[in-house]
Amino acid sequence: MHWADVLADELLKEDKKHVLATGITPSGPIHIGNMREILTTDAVYRSLIKKGGKGELIYVADDYDPLRKVYPYLPKSYEKYVGMPISDIPCPCEKHKSYADHYLISFLNSLKEIGVEPHIYRANKMYKNGDYNKAIQIAMDNTDKIKEIIQKISKRELPKGWIPFNIRCEKCKKMTTVKAVLYDYPTIEYKCDCGYEGKVDIRKGGVGKLPWRVDWPARWKMLGVTFEPFGKDLGTAGGARDTGKKIVEEIYGYPAPKYTVYEFIMLKGKGAMHSSKGTALSAGEMLDMTPPEVLRFLLMNNQPGKHLMFDSGLGLLNLVDEYDKQERVYFGKEEETKGMKDLKKTYELSQPYNIPKTIPYQLPYRHLVTLAQIDKKWDKVKKILLRTGQIPKDLSKQDEKHLKQRTEHVRYWLDNFAPDMVKFEVKKKPPKVDLTKEQKKFLLSLIEKLPSVDWEAERIHNIIYETSEKEKIPIKTAFKTIYQIILGQEKGPRAGFFLSNLNKDFVLKRVEEAVK
RNA sequence: GGGCCUGUAGCUCAGCUAGGUAGAGCAUCUGGCUUUUAACCAGGUGGCCAAGGGUUCGAAUCCCUUCAGGCCCGCCA
Numbered sequence: 001m002h003w004a005d006v007l008a009d010e011l012l013k014e015d016k017k018h019v020l021a022t023g024i025t026p027s028g029p030i031h032i033g034n035m036r037e038i039l040t041t042d043a044v045y046r047s048l049i050k051k052g053g054k055g056e057l058i059y060v061a062d063d064y065d066p067l068r069k070v071y072p073y074l075p076k077s078y079e080k081y082v083g084m085p086i087s088d089i090p091c092p093c094e095k096h097k098s099y100a101d102h103y104l105i106s107f108l109n110s111l112k113e114i115g116v117e118p119h120i121y122r123a124n125k126m127y128k129n130g131d132y133n134k135a136i137q138i139a140m141d142n143t144d145k146i147k148e149i150i151q152k153i154s155k156r157e158l159p160k161g162w163i164p165f166n167i168r169c170e171k172c173k174k175m176t177t178v179k180a181v182l183y184d185y186p187t188i189e190y191k192c193d194c195g196y197e198g199k200v201d202i203r204k205g206g207v208g209k210l211p212w213r214v215d216w217p218a219r220w221k222m223l224g225v226t227f228e229p230f231g232k233d234l235g236t237a238g239g240a241r242d243t244g245k246k247i248v249e250e251i252y253g254y255p256a257p258k259y260t261v262y263e264f265i266m267l268k269g270k271g272a273m274h275s276s277k278g279t280a281l282s283a284g285e286m287l288d289m290t291p292p293e294v295l296r297f298l299l300m301n302n303q304p305g306k307h308l309m310f311d312s313g314l315g316l317l318n319l320v321d322e323y324d325k326q327e328r329v330y331f332g333k334e335e336e337t338k339g340m341k342d343l344k345k346t347y348e349l350s351q352p353y354n355i356p357k358t359i360p361y362q363l364p365y366r367h368l369v370t371l372a373q374i375d376k377k378w379d380k381v382k383k384i385l386l387r388t389g390q391i392p393k394d395l396s397k398q399d400e401k402h403l404k405q406r407t408e409h410v411r412y413w414l415d416n417f418a419p420d421m422v423k424f425e426v427k428k429k430p431p432k433v434d435l436t437k438e439q440k441k442f443l444l445s446l447i448e449k450l451p452s453v454d455w456e457a458e459r460i461h462n463i464i465y466e467t468s469e470k471e472k473i474p475i476k477t478a479f480k481t482i483y484q485i486i487l488g489q490e491k492g493p494r495a496g497f498f499l500s501n502l503n504k505d506f507v508l509k510r511v512e513e514a515v516k
Numbered sequence: 517g518g519g520c521c522u523g524u525a526g527c528u529c530a531g532c533u534a535g536g537u538a539g540a541g542c543a544u545c546u547g548g549c550u551u552u553u554a555a556c557c558a559g560g561u562g563g564c565c566a567a568g569g570g571u572u573c574g575a576a577u578c579c580c581u582u583c584a585g586g587c588c589c590g591c592c593a
Contacts, residue, residue, distance in 0.1 A: 006533045025591075033593025068591075154589095155518095212591055231593030237519045239589065263521065264593060303533085305521065307587075314554070318541085341531065421554090458551090465550055479552045494553060 002345040003260075003303045008047035010258055011055075011227055018053060020045045021220075021228040021257070022118070023060035026104040027086055028071055029282040032265045032310065033231055034107070035114075039299045040229050040262055042116045043349050058223060059111075059118035063087040063100035064127050064209055066166075066175040083174030085209070087124035100124070106284050114292045115352025121223070123209075130205030135218035135252070137202060139164040139210060140183055142251050149246045150213055154238040163188070167208040171196035175209060213240050217248035217256075225257045229304065235261040262304035267312065281312065289413040290316065291406050297323045297350040301341075312417040320365040323350070331359035361399040363390060368403075368410050369418075370493040374426055374501055376411060378404040384501045388456070424487045426502065430513045431488030439481045442473045443515045450511065455504045461496025485514040 011018050022041040024034045038059065045057040064085045070078045074092065081089040081099075089099035096102040108120065126132055139146060146164045150156065167178040169192035177193035186203045200207040210218055219225065234240050245256040267281055287295055289312065298319060302308055311319070328334040330347040348355050367390070371381045382400070385391040391403070414423060435443070446467045453463050468478035482499070483492040486507070492498060499507055 001533055003533065009533095024593085028592080031592070035593090037593060065591080229593095231588085232520055233588050233593065234591090235520065236589040239519085240591080261520070262593070264587070266587095301530095307521065309528090317554090322541090461551060469550075475550080476552060483552095491553070494551085494555075496551080 002047070002300075002342040002349070004043035004047040004300070004349060005051075005345065007044045007227070007258070007260055008051055008053065011044070011048055012051060012053050014226070016054070016226075017224075018048060018055040018226045019058060019224045020048070020055055021058050021060060021223065021225040023062060023121075023228075024107075025062040025065045025086075026100045026102075026107070027065060027067065028073065028103060030103055030107040030284070032281055032283050032286050035283045035286060035295070036262050036265055036299055036304070036308075037229055037231065038111065038116055038118075039114070039296060040260065040304050041227070042118075043300060044227060044229075044260075046349060057116070057118040058121060058225075060121045060123060060219065060223075061100070061104050062123045062215075063098070063104065064122075064124040065212075066209075067099070083172075083176035085124060085168070085175065087122070088173065110284055110287045113287060113352065114296060123215075124206075126222075127209060128206035130203075131222065132210065132218065133203060133205060135222060136165060136208075136210060137185070138251060139214050139218065140185070140188075140202065143183070146214060146247060146251060149250070150243050153243045153246060154213075156238075164211060164214045165202070165208050166211055167200055168206070169194060169196055170198050170200070178208075213243050214247060216240060217244040217252060217254075220244070220248050220257055221252040221254040227259065228257045229260045229262055232261055232263055260304050263307040265308045265310050267310055281310070285416070286310065286312075289409060289417055291320065291323075291409050292352045293350050294320050294323045296352065297326070297346065300346045300349040312413075313419050314422070316413060316417075317365055317369070324362055324365065327359060327362070333359060356398075360402050361391065361395060363403060363406075365406070365410070367497070368407055369414070369422060370498060371501060372407050372410040372414060373424055374498075378407050381407055388500055421491075424483075424489060424492050426486060427488050430485060430510060433484045433488065433514075435481065435484070435514065438473055439477065439484075440515050442467060442471055442478055442481055443485075443511050445471050447508070447511050447515070450508055455500055457494075457496040457500040459496075460499045464495060485510055 020041050022038045024030060024037075042057060045055055048055045064087055066083050067078070067081050067086050067089060069082055070076065078089070078092075086100040087098050091097065091099055091102040093102060096105055111117070140163065143163050147158055147162055151158055161180060163180045163183065165180070165188070166175045167180060167188060167190045168175045169178050169190075172192060172194040174192070174194070178190050179192075181189040181191055181197075183189075186201050187199050188202065189197075189199045191197050202208075209215065220228070230241060241259070248254050248256050290298075298308065298310070309315075325334065326343060326347055329336050329343060336343060363385070368381075371384060375381050375384065382391075382403075385403075386393065391399075395403075446464070449463050449467065453459050464478055464482070465475065467473075468475045479495055480490050482495055483489055486492075486502075
C-alpha cells in the first residue's frame, strides 16, 4: 500500500472532517524542505478524499514571526528591523507589500504549478483580527503549568518571569526586547529595552505573539488540525512536537494531531546542502528546473521517512526518464519491472491536476535538452519538431502545453544548473577555427552530397560516415569538424539527429563558408 | 547524551505499510550494429538481504540485541 493511503486510513478511523495542516515561516528563501512538507500533506489529503473522507488542506504562513537576525542575503540596513514581525518589515525588492510577502508570494505561485491549492492562513492577520485572543488568555492563565511542561520535557531552563506571550513594544515595534512586569487580566504591564514602559490589553489583537512552542498547539485547537507532518528536526525528543502535544492536551483540551516525520532532501552535484554557506536550493528554483509532475513523482515515490537525494545535474535527466517510464507502464505501453512499487497510486499522486485518460505524448527529455539549445523559444522548437516529424501535426492542445512547459523547465535547467558537457550554442556566425587540410577535404567532399540528402537524422548520419570513409578520414575527425564549424567546440549532441533539427540551408551555407 | 533514518549485486538503490521463487539502473562480460555523445539492441555473470537471537509452516520483510554509517536536537524541513 502507498504510504499516503496508510496515513489516510489512519485518519479515516475517525469519521469526521479532517484538517490537514502544513506551514512555514517565510523569513527567507523558501527551501525545498517545505516542498516535501506540503506535498506530503497534499498526498494524504488526496488519498483521504479519494477514499470518501472529508477533509481540508490548509497552509499557515507564520508571517507574524519576528525577524531573528540580519541574514547574509539581507542589506545591513535591516539591522533596525530585527525583532519586528516580518509582515511589518518592508520588502527587500520593494515590489511586495512586506518582507514576508517577498518570500511567500512566489512560493504560493509555485504551489499552483504543482497542483496544490490549500486554504491559506496568515498568522499576522489571525493575530491582528484577534483570532488568537482566547488562546492567549488561556496560555496566560496557565503560565506556570506551561512553563513547567516546557522545562520538564525540553529540559530547558526558562528565565524568571517568563510568560507564554511575547509582547510587542508599542513604541519600537519589536517583540524580542520586552519584559513583562505584571499580568492582571486583561492587561500586562511591560518594560522594553528601548526604554519604553507600557501596558497591553490582551483582548486586543496584534499586541504580541505566542512563542513557537505554544503557538503551534494553540493553532491546532483553533483550526481543528487533525494531521500535520513535520521535519525531523522538530521530531526530536523534547522538541516542539513533544511539548506541543502535552500543551494542547492539558492546557487546550484538544487531542494532538496525527503526523508523520519526514526526512530532509539532500543536494547532489553542488555539494551537501549548507544553508549557512548559501548552497541551499530554494523551492522555487527546484520547481523551475523540474517539470512539476516529475518533482511530485520524486516525493510520491519515496516514503517521507526516507532521505532523498536531489541531483540538479545529469541526475535530473534520469529522474525525468524514470518518470516517463512509469508513465508508459501505467498506460500499459511497457512491462512493469519488479521494483516498481505502488506504481498506479504513485503515478496518480504525481499529477498536479487531472489524471490523463490516455498517455501524454512523450518526447525523450534529452532530445528536448538539445532542441532547447538550438532554439530557445517553444514556437521555434515546435517548428523543428513538426518539420522532423518528431511530433504529429495533430498534436493535442494538452500535449502541446505539456511539451512547452517541459521546454521551459529544460531552459531554466540549462541556464542555471546543467553541467557544461551537455551545453552548446549554435553560432550565428561561423566560429573562427583553423581547419586542417584533412578537415577541409572532408567538408569539400561532404558538400557535394549534402544538397541531395533527405534532411533526416539517419540519412545525414550515413552521409557523414560514407564521406569520411571515402576520404579516408577518421570518423572522429569528421564529427569534430562538424561541431567546430557549427558550435565552435569539439563535441556535441548526436550529429545526425542534431543536424536534422537545424535548417538545411543554414548547414549548407555554414559548410561552404568554412571551406572558403 | 537524546531522537530519527539507513545498512540488499562492484556502485546507486527498489522490495519492508499485505510475511510466500531476491529485483532495477549503472558497471562488467558475450553477441549484434560502419553510429562520436552518460551511445544503441539482444543476452549473460554477479547477493549468507550488516551480525546474532526470537515469532512463524514460512522472515530481506515483524520483534529484541549488537555493530557500522548518516542526519537532527541554538526556531533552517
